[in-house]
Amino acid sequence: MTKHYTCPGCGATVEYDPADEKLHCPFCKKSYSPEERARLIGEATQDNASTLPSEVKDRLRESNTIPMHVLQCSACGAELAMNHVETSSFCPYCGNATVATDRLVDYLKPEYIIPFKITKEEAEKRIRESMSKGFFVPKKIKNFETERLRGIYIPYWLVDLYHSDEQFWSYKPRGDDGRRYSYRMGDCYFKHLTMEASETFNDDYSKKLEPYDLKELKPFDAAYLSGFYSDRFDVNRKRAEEQAKERATDLYNAEVYETIPGKRIEKEWENTRNIPIRAEYALLPVWFLTFRYKDKPFTTMVNGQTGKVVGAVPYIKARTTALFALFAALFIPMFSVLFAFLHRILVLLLTESDDLEAIGDGLLFYVAFLVMLFGWTWTKAAKDLRKMRESIALTCAYSTHRLVKERQDH
Amino acid sequence: MSMAYWISGIVVGVIFGLGLALRLTAYCVMKSNDYGDTSGSCSDFGEGIFLVVEDDNMKTREFNQNAKEILNKRREDLLERETGSKTGNKTGGATVM
Incomplete structure (x- = not known):
């Protein structure tokens, strides 16, 4: 069953507008908040899902497969195909915003939603602004032609989890040869750890959209979906909790690592405890913009709440090589002279000694110093270049492009 | 200054200079072409981490039994605050690893 959110005044389909956080009627030009519209039309804002028995809810939460659905548009009667996770889309014939309410009812209704705050125009503007500033961004990318710009509510599990850890870290103190130990014991209560719940959407890419301001979570109302695409989860709660345990451990360790003095820090021993408390299902807003460059699809994203732009694009090779040559031309003579004098001083000092x-x-100390210096420059450069290549690969991943592309146009 | 100093200086200068040039170029390209390359941290999901013990400069591994008691008490208080249960089991969703 599909549902159109209709205008209480004229009966036309209303669409949610992030600019004023209201549902707008394109015909009579009236606007309503979701609660106001529901009250005027005499409709309950909560649907049947909340009344499902808890054992049915649990079974549905664990369920991981749903077949493809062909639904009927409630406005014009045309057939509307939705993939196995879509919960809202647009009718290909009449173009009306459509919400598949039976999916929301049958497969666990989200508990929370963060409505879109960033409009479609603003999302595109932010992406263009970010790219126009880039000195190494090719002109064709700066003036990209938008292939698709879609606002999609992405399913997330918000996991509450208690993490505690007792650890021994070893490190090399500065100016000392031996190794020393650090002992850390502490905990962290993770409230609403965002675990993205879509198989298609790459986790490494979705993490970059963080942080969302979770103080703005609202109780779910399907009216917010009108005018946007939305998907249901296909990563079940149990798996999300397992992933949350790993993520909590990584986040905790990253913060503790910063408190360890010295260098060559290694974790020697740990006793970790993770207690998942609850996992709540929520929909969070993301704008996806796709464009093509050299026949490859690129998908950049904008956090639909905070406006954070995420993505990486190829660089102009000629400019990059020119900058590298400039730096090399500057540094090589400078450091060659510096090291030649340093070597002379070193030899003078060493030859004066009889010991x-x-x-x-x-x-030995000087050779170690050189190895460290070379390591500091070359390994960091290699790490940055690898990170850049990975970011570009995520932006032009076909899976993300498919997530955006394989939906009904409107 | 003899030739040997110059040759050794140039060898080290070239290796270090090229490395530094590559590092700076990679940094500039990342700044220009990679957007939003950050993700959430502990403090984005709650109150952040709380360290009961921070002992450094130890020559051997020494456990702190007093700290364990403090941490256990803290865990019970936190779980009671969040779930109404000292073990977190009342909600039915909690599992202890």
Whole structure:
């Protein structure tokens, strides 16, 4: 069953507008908040899902497969195909915004939603602004032609989890040869840890959309879906909780790592405890913009609440090479002269000493210093380049492009 | 200054200079072409981490039994605040690893 959210005044389909957070009628030009519309039309804002028995809800939460559905548009009667996770779309014939209410009822209604705050125009403007600033962004990308710009509510599990850890870290103190230990014991209560619940959407890419301001979570109302696409979860709660345990451990360790003094830090031992408390189902807003560059699809995203732009694009190779040559031309002569003088001073100091052991130690120290210096520059450069390549690969991943493309146009 | 100093200086200068040039170029390209490359941290999902013990500069591993008691008490209080149960089991969703 599909549902159109109709105008209490004229009966036309209304669509949610993030600009004023109201449902707008394109015909009589009236606007209503979702609660106001429901009250005027005499409709309950909560549907049957909340009254389902808890054992049925649990079974549905664990369910991981739903077949493809062909639904009938309640406005014009045309057939409307939705993939196995879509819960709202647009009718291909009459173009009306359509919400598949039976899916929301049968397969667990989301508990929360963050409505879109960023409008379609603003999302595109933000992406264009970000790209126009880039010195290494090709002109064709700066003036990209939008292939699709879609607002999609992405399913998330908001996991509450208690994490505690007792750890021994070892490190090398500065100016000391031996190794020392650090002992850390602490905990963290993760409230609403956002675990993206779509198989198609890459987790590494979706994490970059964070943070959402979860203080603005609203109780779910299907009226917010009108005018946007939305999907249901296909990662069940149990799996989300398992992933949340790993994520909590990573987040906790990253913060503790920062408190360890010295260098060459390694975790030696740990006793971790994770207690998942609850997982709530929510829909969070994302704008997806796709464009093509050299026949490859690129999908950049905008957090539909905060406006954070996420994505990476290829760079102009000629400009990058020119900048590298410029830096190299500057640094090579500068450091060559510097090191030549340093070597002379070093030899003078070492030859003045009669102690062969001290000379050996001095040389060893200098070689270690050079190895560290080379490591610092080359490994960090290689890490940055690899990270950049990975970010570009995520932006032009076919799976994300499919997530946006395989939906009904309107 | 003899030739040897210059040759050794140039060898080290080239390796370090190229590495630094590559590193700066990679940084500039990332700044220009990679948007929003950050994700959430502990403090984005609650009150952040709380460390009961922060002992450094230890020559051997030494456990702190007093801290364990403090942490256990803290966990009970936190879980009671969030779930109404000291073990978190009342909600039915909690599992202890």
